[in-house]
Amino acid sequence: MIDIAIIGAGVIGTAIARELARYDLNIVILEKDNDVSNGTTKANSAIIHAGYDAPINSLRGILNTRGNEMFDQICDDLSVPFKRVGSLVVAKTEDEVKTINELYANGLKLKVPNMRILNKEEILRMEPNLNKQIISALYAPTAGIVEPWELAIAYCENAMDNGVELKLNFEVKTIEKKEDHFIINSGCEEIKSRYIINSAGVYADKIYNMVTDSDFEIHPRKGQYFLLDKEAYGLVKHIIFPSPSEMGKGILLAPTVDGNIIVGPDSEDLGKNMKESIDTTTDRLNYIKESIKDICEIVPYKVNITTFAGLRAEPSNGDFIIEISKKVNGFINVAGIKSPGLSSAPAIAEYIVNLVKSLTDLTENIKFSPHRRKRIKFMELSDHDKNALIKENPQYGRIICRCEMITEGEIVDAIHRNAGGRTINGIKRRVRPGAGRCQGGFCGPKVMEILSRELNLPMESIVQENKASVILTGITKVGE
Numbered sequence: 001m002i003d004i005a006i007i008g009a010g011v012i013g014t015a016i017a018r019e020l021a022r023y024d025l026n027i028v029i030l031e032k033d034n035d036v037s038n039g040t041t042k043a044n045s046a047i048i049h050a051g052y053d054a055p056i057n058s059l060r061g062i063l064n065t066r067g068n069e070m071f072d073q074i075c076d077d078l079s080v081p082f083k084r085v086g087s088l089v090v091a092k093t094e095d096e097v098k099t100i101n102e103l104y105a106n107g108l109k110l111k112v113p114n115m116r117i118l119n120k121e122e123i124l125r126m127e128p129n130l131n132k133q134i135i136s137a138l139y140a141p142t143a144g145i146v147e148p149w150e151l152a153i154a155y156c157e158n159a160m161d162n163g164v165e166l167k168l169n170f171e172v173k174t175i176e177k178k179e180d181h182f183i184i185n186s187g188c189e190e191i192k193s194r195y196i197i198n199s200a201g202v203y204a205d206k207i208y209n210m211v212t213d214s215d216f217e218i219h220p221r222k223g224q225y226f227l228l229d230k231e232a233y234g235l236v237k238h239i240i241f242p243s244p245s246e247m248g249k250g251i252l253l254a255p256t257v258d259g260n261i262i263v264g265p266d267s268e269d270l271g272k273n274m275k276e277s278i279d280t281t282t283d284r285l286n287y288i289k290e291s292i293k294d295i296c297e298i299v300p301y302k303v304n305i306t307t308f309a310g311l312r313a314e315p316s317n318g319d320f321i322i323e324i325s326k327k328v329n330g331f332i333n334v335a336g337i338k339s340p341g342l343s344s345a346p347a348i349a350e351y352i353v354n355l356v357k358s359l360t361d362l363t364e365n366i367k368f369s370p371h372r373r374k375r376i377k378f379m380e381l382s383d384h385d386k387n388a389l390i391k392e393n394p395q396y397g398r399i400i401c402r403c404e405m406i407t408e409g410e411i412v413d414a415i416h417r418n419a420g421g422r423t424i425n426g427i428k429r430r431v432r433p434g435a436g437r438c439q440g441g442f443c444g445p446k447v448m449e450i451l452s453r454e455l456n457l458p459m460e461s462i463v464q465e466n467k468a469s470v471i472l473t474g475i476t477k478v479g480e
């Protein structure tokens, strides 16, 4: 019997698993997809918000500021790059100036540190490429940037290093409540667990409906993006938001941890059942281009390398729903984790541990190690270290991705770690082949070959992303 089954391997489920791994518990993460972080966690703005904008008594407000302050330690322990680049919310009109002053006052109540209101000269000194009509800005130096999928993968890897089990391709289809446990069924496999933590993202209402009539609904709110090539790096150095609206924080411009520039997202409410709609559309992308002019009029779309979309899990009550069910013993909901869910992830995990402690006694896992083995980034090594590494393992001497300069050794390592990559995009998210200018045009087939060789699987079974994204179907011609 499992103690705790966590449904969903996004940043929330994996953060919770890693925090609970500090205790002597039998934990399993159940994920319907073929990789960690395949849901909303892989497609968002990647910002660790300072935390000035949520209502002061909301869980979103409290957990965002707490989460933000935990990020240095977490990313240090898990060896995940994190940069506190700071954010600006800019204002062009007197009404917008009023809004940013209100945000500042709200931030003070939420104890966001070191915020300042900047005048035009200060703004343009910090960000010379911004629209010259901007007259004021709220500066929050504690805002940061991270790779969200890398964080989730790192959380999962460290959780597994500490004894947590990960079951991929396990779509929870039914849950049966027994006296003191649940039976969770995927159609192929059955798991018995004392407790369930429901962190299924946009599907959290569907999961809760499997055990009772859910008292909340989650509808998808889509956001689309442009991702610009590293050539655009330096366009802005901080995260730049417009003055917010009812639909959210607005369309932003920001650097990414890996040296690209991100532009987006818009905000589009979708039908309740459109939970897989992550296509991008010309009309919305054009709308983003128009809107961003309020912030910057010289965004170089000619160096755009990809577009993508993500779905916010918009809850019916507007706030995070993090609670022990009052209707079903032993069931914990972590639902409606829209933005700032990524920023709040470490604090949500801490909060859940306290909820679990109120259900059962926990004893410490004395073998717990918070550290994840550091990933080698070959191109960042000195010539001396590069040569030594190649001598030790010649796979580090073979460049597979020419855009990002990623070696075979890095790819092989990413396959064989706990929560290792199994798909072409899974490897891209872990070590970046295919994340550069050619978007995998050159290195994709080589990554496929390496996956096939290392996992001892036929080439035809290596997919781009999810199970349906088949690349090869079989041999068409045999050579002499």
Ligand SMILES: Cc1cc2nc3c(=O)[nH]c(=O)nc-3n(C[C@H](O)[C@H](O)[C@H](O)COP(=O)(O)OP(=O)(O)OC[C@H]3O[C@@H](n4cnc5c(N)ncnc54)[C@H](O)[C@@H]3O)c2cc1C
Residues within 6 Å of the ligand: 007, 008, 009, 010, 011, 012, 013, 030, 031, 032, 033, 036, 037, 038, 039, 040, 041, 042, 043, 044, 045, 046, 047, 048, 049, 170, 171, 172, 173, 199, 200, 201, 202, 203, 207, 221, 222, 223, 224, 265, 310, 311, 312, 313, 337, 338, 339, 340, 341, 342, 343, 344
């Ligand atoms: C456009 C956009 C921009 C955002 N920007 C930011 C930002 O800058 N900063 C910030 O803090 N937050 C941001 N967010 C919010 C943040 O991305 C989310 O809060 C976070 O990723 C939610 O993680 P999650 O683990 O709850 O969900 P997910 O990552 O969606 O994970 C849920 C998992 O559950 C799995 N699952 C679902 N149903 C089942 C089932 N039946 N059986 C098994 N598994 C199942 C899914 O496959 C998925 O992997 C943004 C969100 C969007 C969409």
